[in-house]
Amino acid sequence: MIRIRVTSCAxxxxxxxxxxxxxxxxxxxxxxxxxxxxxxRRLSTAELEASATTLxxxxxxxxxxxxxxxxxxxxxxxxxxxxxxxxxxxxxxxxRSVTNALDLSLPQFPSCARTAVATDSTxxxxxxxxxxxxxxxxxPTAHEVEQLLGLFALGAEGVDFKSGIALVVxxxxxxxxxxxxxxxxxxxxxxxxxxxxxxxxxxxxxxxxISGQPPDEELxxxxxxxxxxxxxxxxxxxxxxxxxxxxxxxxxxxxxxxLGLVGLEGLAKSSQVSAEFPALREAMxxxxxxxxxxxxxxxxxxxxxxxxxxxxxxxxxxxGFYGIQPPAPGARVNLTGLGRVGILxxxxxxxxxxxxxxxxPVLRGKAILTRLLCLxxxxxxxxxxxxVFPPADPTATTRERYSRHATDGACRGCHAxxxxxxxxxxxxxxxxxxxxxxxxxPIDTTGSVQLDGQxxxxxxxxxxxxxxxxxxxVQQCAARQVVRFAAGKTDALVERAxxxxxxxxxxxxxxxxxxxxxEFVKSDWFAWRKPQ
Amino acid sequence: MxxxxxxxxxxxxxxxxxxxxxxxxxxxxxxxxxxxxPAPAKYFVGVYMPHGMAREFWVPKPGFDISYAxxxxxxxxxxxxxxxxxxxxIVALEGLDLTAGLRSSTVGHDGxxxxxxxxxxxxQNASIDQFLAIEQGLGKVTPLSSLVLGVGEARPALQxxxxxxxxxxxxxxxxxxLATFNQAFGQFLxxxxxxxxxxxxxxxxxxxxxxxxxTNDLAELSARAPQAERxxxxxxTTALRDLEKRVIGQTVTCxxxxxxxxxxxxxxxxxxxGEPYFEAITNLQIDLMVQALACDVTRVSTLFLSDLSRTxxxxxxxxxxxxxxxxxxxxxxxNGMGGSDAASQVRLARQNHYTYSKIARILxxxxxxxxxxxxxxxxxxxxxxxxxxxxxxxxTLLAGGWGGALRGGRHIDLGPDGTPSNRLLVSVQQAxxxxxxxxxxxQDPSILSGTLTLx
Numbered sequence: 004m005i006r007i008r009v010t011s012c013a014x015x016x017x018x019x020x021x022x023x024x025x026x027x028x029x030x031x032x033x034x035x036x037x038x039x040x041x042x043x044r045r046l047s048t049a050e051l052e053a054s055a056t057t058l059x060x061x062x063x064x065x066x067x068x069x070x071x072x073x074x075x076x077x078x079x080x081x082x083x084x085x086x087x088x089x090x091x092x093x094x095x096x097x098x099r100s101v102t103n104a105l106d107l108s109l110p111q112f113p114s115c116a117r118t119a120v121a122t123d124s125t126x127x128x129x130x131x132x133x134x135x136x137x138x139x140x141x142x143p144t145a146h147e148v149e150q151l152l153g154l155f156a157l158g159a160e161g162v163d164f165k166s167g168i169a170l171v172v173x174x175x176x177x178x179x180x181x182x183x184x185x186x187x188x189x190x191x192x193x194x195x196x197x198x199x200x201x202x203x204x205x206x207x208x209x210x211x212x213i214s215g216q217p218p219d220e221e222l223x224x225x226x227x228x229x230x231x232x233x234x235x236x237x238x239x240x241x242x243x244x245x246x247x248x249x250x251x252x253x254x255x256x257x258x259x260x261x262l263g264l265v266g267l268e269g270l271a272k273s274s275q276v277s278a279e280f281p282a283l284r285e286a287m288x289x290x291x292x293x294x295x296x297x298x299x300x301x302x303x304x305x306x307x308x309x310x311x312x313x314x315x316x317x318x319x320x321x322x323g324f325y326g327i328q329p330p331a332p333g334a335r336v337n338l339t340g341l342g343r344v345g346i347l348x349x350x351x352x353x354x355x356x357x358x359x360x361x362x363x364p365v366l367r368g369k370a371i372l373t374r375l376l377c378l379x380x381x382x383x384x385x386x387x388x389x390x391v392f393p394p395a396d397p398t399a400t401t402r403e404r405y406s407r408h409a410t411d412g413a414c415r416g417c418h419a420x421x422x423x424x425x426x427x428x429x430x431x432x433x434x435x436x437x438x439x440x441x442x443x444x445p446i447d448t449t450g451s452v453q454l455d456g457q458x459x460x461x462x463x464x465x466x467x468x469x470x471x472x473x474x475x476x477v478q479q480c481a482a483r484q485v486v487r488f489a490a491g492k493t494d495a496l497v498e499r500a501x502x503x504x505x506x507x508x509x510x511x512x513x514x515x516x517x518x519x520x521x522e523f524v525k526s527d528w529f530a531w532r533k534p535q
Numbered sequence: 536m537x538x539x540x541x542x543x544x545x546x547x548x549x550x551x552x553x554x555x556x557x558x559x560x561x562x563x564x565x566x567x568x569x570x571x572x573p574a575p576a577k578y579f580v581g582v583y584m585p586h587g588m589a590r591e592f593w594v595p596k597p598g599f600d601i602s603y604a605x606x607x608x609x610x611x612x613x614x615x616x617x618x619x620x621x622x623x624x625i626v627a628l629e630g631l632d633l634t635a636g637l638r639s640s641t642v643g644h645d646g647x648x649x650x651x652x653x654x655x656x657x658x659q660n661a662s663i664d665q666f667l668a669i670e671q672g673l674g675k676v677t678p679l680s681s682l683v684l685g686v687g688e689a690r691p692a693l694q695x696x697x698x699x700x701x702x703x704x705x706x707x708x709x710x711x712x713l714a715t716f717n718q719a720f721g722q723f724l725x726x727x728x729x730x731x732x733x734x735x736x737x738x739x740x741x742x743x744x745x746x747x748x749x750t751n752d753l754a755e756l757s758a759r760a761p762q763a764e765r766x767x768x769x770x771x772t773t774a775l776r777d778l779e780k781r782v783i784g785q786t787v788t789c790x791x792x793x794x795x796x797x798x799x800x801x802x803x804x805x806x807x808x809g810e811p812y813f814e815a816i817t818n819l820q821i822d823l824m825v826q827a828l829a830c831d832v833t834r835v836s837t838l839f840l841s842d843l844s845r846t847x848x849x850x851x852x853x854x855x856x857x858x859x860x861x862x863x864x865x866x867x868x869x870n871g872m873g874g875s876d877a878a879s880q881v882r883l884a885r886q887n888h889y890t891y892s893k894i895a896r897i898l899x900x901x902x903x904x905x906x907x908x909x910x911x912x913x914x915x916x917x918x919x920x921x922x923x924x925x926x927x928x929x930x931t932l933l934a935g936g937w938g939g940a941l942r943g944g945r946h947i948d949l950g951p952d953g954t955p956s957n958r959l960l961v962s963v964q965q966a967x968x969x970x971x972x973x974x975x976x977x978q979d980p981s982i983l984s985g986t987l988t989l990x
């Protein structure tokens with residue numbers, strides 16, 4: 004049994020949290036007042052790879068062969084993705100390489116594929132329908148099957164059956180119907196001009212959003228029967244899809260992109276700060292992934308557990324960095340005594356939001372206030388303020404060097420909030436290593452945060468994490484992040500409406516990411532779109 | 536001989552139906568005299584320079600002296616290294632603000648987005664390179680519409696891109712010289728083995744069928760897509776066209792360069808161990824870019840240069856150039872505000888000098904290929920004072936002959952009031968014969984129009 008799958012226990016808690024609500028599960032089928040827009044979203048490279056891997060039954064490594072994704076609202080799953088010349092050219096080359104590894108003896112293919120000859124159109128048709136169903140995330144039309152069989156005939160001609168199927172696969176991997184997830188809706192517009200997603204689109208969106216994969220056969224069947232019009236049915240399938248082993252990759256990516264940790268592999272630190280940093284980066288990524296797996300699989304992606312669960316999972320290479328003995332692989336370790344209670348005290352976060360040679364209270368404060376509280380801050384230049392970095396001073400602490408932020412009236416407006424949070428992490432250096440002094444002077448980790456309408460004076464980042472873990476404001480921001488991820492863009496109106504709708508839900512629902520994802524796919528905001 | 540494509544009518548018709556018709560119409564619009572009026576500029580090269588500029592060592596001295604001690608522009612007057620002086624082929628342009636960025640919170644590192652688009656983060660227009668290549672058809676007749684290159688960082692993200700597609704999406708960059716070679720020249724390699732030729736012929740046949748299939752699929756999808764997705768679908772159509780040119784196969788009259796030796800750059804990414812090889816990578820990217828222009832593989836290219844951080848190429852610079860050179864720069868600037876640290880200015884000027892040495896290499900290669908006079912080269916950073924992250928008064932280098940639209944050997948000072956950089960982009964498009972008097976997008980349309988006097 005793979006432990007990091009979302010466990011039945013966690014799913015049971017999420018399911019019960021729904022049934023245990025004061026309100027019974029309802030069929031929400033009306034067009035909401037606020038809706039996301041119709042459109043075409045090019046799949047992210049991670050989704051393309053996952054889909055290609057499902058299609059062929061082998062690990063394709065497709066994403067590494069493609070240009071990196073553009074991000075929008077921090078997420079690679081976004082509506083700004085496009086098919087440019089570089090991507091299409093590299094996809095063309097990669098699809099050729101991928102099909103070289105095509106293995107028709109795999110159990111996902113009909114048995115006829117093992118012995119079929121180039122002229123076996125019956126077997127070809129069976130495979131074409133199978134492949135197109137996965138690639139298009141819906142059943143292909145007769146016309147589409149006919150076109151693909153044309154490719155098969157061309158590829159097989161004078162060669163063999165497998166070459167024909169290989170050309171079909173190449174055709175599918177480059178097809179716009181594979182590359183774009185369509186949310187165009189169908190049928191007559193509702194009272195507010197919105198249209199409901201087609202049954203096929205509901206299945207495709209549900210699977211991509213919940214598991215990062217194309218829909219499986221059960222979901223396709225449910226879609227074809229019109230069952231996904233029901234929010235309850237969508238939720239039921241979502242709970243089922245969460246048990247997929249591959250789903251964990253989606254939630255790892257979600258957390259990394261939400262917190263801005265995707266750049267960690269591309270970070271460097273001054274050798275004077277941490278000579279060991281390059282060798283530890285991979286372990287830092289691994290640590291966060293293992294921790295996210297744990298929190299999502301056992302606690303439904305609890306926001307409070309992510310922030311202040313009071314435990315961590317430390318890969319052996321990081322033990323020395325954290326000042327502990329190497330723990331058993333995957334074992335939970337309590338690092339509270341070492342100033343770490345959750346993801347914000349992991350090296351991945353601390354190193355990402357720091358400069359190469361020094362800590363960065365402004366970056367750390369901004370990351371928390373914008374990503375966890377969904378606040379916006381103007382750039383200094385927007386306010387006509389020139390940024391002046393504090394000069395290096397070997398006799399002063401970083402906090403002392405940033406003291407001008409507190410005395411300069413033009414800076415204080417924003418930096419009282421930014422620095423007040425950032426200073427709480429000053430006991431961690433540029434690489435995220437614990438420190439008690441800087442420039443021969445003791446570290447001061449006191450600070451403050453405005454949270455849920457109150458100003459809290461805090462001693463350090465542990466107190467901050469504990470406060471954030473209980474905060475309604477953080478939970479609301481988490482709900483907004485789920486909408487951004489699902490929508491592939493920022494839509495303030497739908498975010499606000501969704502936040503309002505989950506306020507009455509149980510803590511297991513509104514306080515966990517998986518609960519929020521389930522609430523969203525169940526909702527009308529998932530199922531309806533307004534025309535662009 | 537260039538074997539021009541003979542497109543199957545069905546595919547061409549389908550591409551037109553997809554919206555390419557609108558693009559084709561825009562190629563030679565009646566109101567814009569791309570070919571009707573003299574338009575001798577033929578090639579566009581845009582270069583991003585990191586980390587702003589030490590003005591103290593950038594402003595030419597009287598008589599356009601760029602060879603004084605410490606001058607960052609000195610590589611352009613270094614015959615011993617670059618074969619000739621390019622002093623008369625450059626203009627040091629001072630006084631531009633990235634105004635569209637200043638009006639839309641797209642400044643500092645984000646200002647790179649404004650350099651060639653003339654618009655901020657909410658802009659939907661293409662950068663000038665893509666505008667020329669796609670919307671004005673400069674890339675239509677060449678195997679590649681454009682070549683978007685970088686060093687060290689491939690992410691198509693704000694702060695890391697100067698090339699944007701219509702619709703506002705950042706374009707990914709090629710950072711591996713081997714990939715650049717494959718993209719630009721891979722299609723022209725001919726394997727003399729008859730079996731390989733047979734395989735290539737089959738691959739071409741299959742490729743054409745795939746293109747037909749995808750074009751039809753895109754047409755079906757486009758028919759249902761909302762108007763708001765038009766830019767996205769047009770870009771896809773352009774991508775299909777570029778792939779079509781590659782699949783159908785064309786030959787070039789020039790000598791295809793040899794494939795780069797990847798052992799020269801075992802790693803190519805910033806922070807991924809690529810830094811020691813950035814010198815070799817940058818030189819290869821430049822050489823391949825100019826060879827692609829010389830072979831008429833493309834007429835439009837951009838290059839996003841990296842800084843010197845962690846390269847240790849210049850032993851007089853610290854390891855962390857970003858923090859210890861750019862952030863520590865202290866200059867009163869031309870407004871007299873701020874501190875002054877002469878040593879910090881020297882350090883930033885050394886970084887600038889390195890970057891300009893790479894641009895001098897571009898000019899050298901363009902000159903050797905006989906393309907310099909017809910080339911429009913624009914090199915700009917996203918800021919002037921990197922410590923202040925100020926996108927005002929950004930020193931800009933213009934180079935090449937611009938087809939007669941640029942008179943070099945001059946320092947043009949537009950004054951301290953801040954001239955919108957959009958005017959530079961207007962001048963660029965006019966050098967290619969596009970008669971429009973505005974470029975970019977802004978809530979304040981007054982910043983978009985006007986030109987610079989460059990002759």
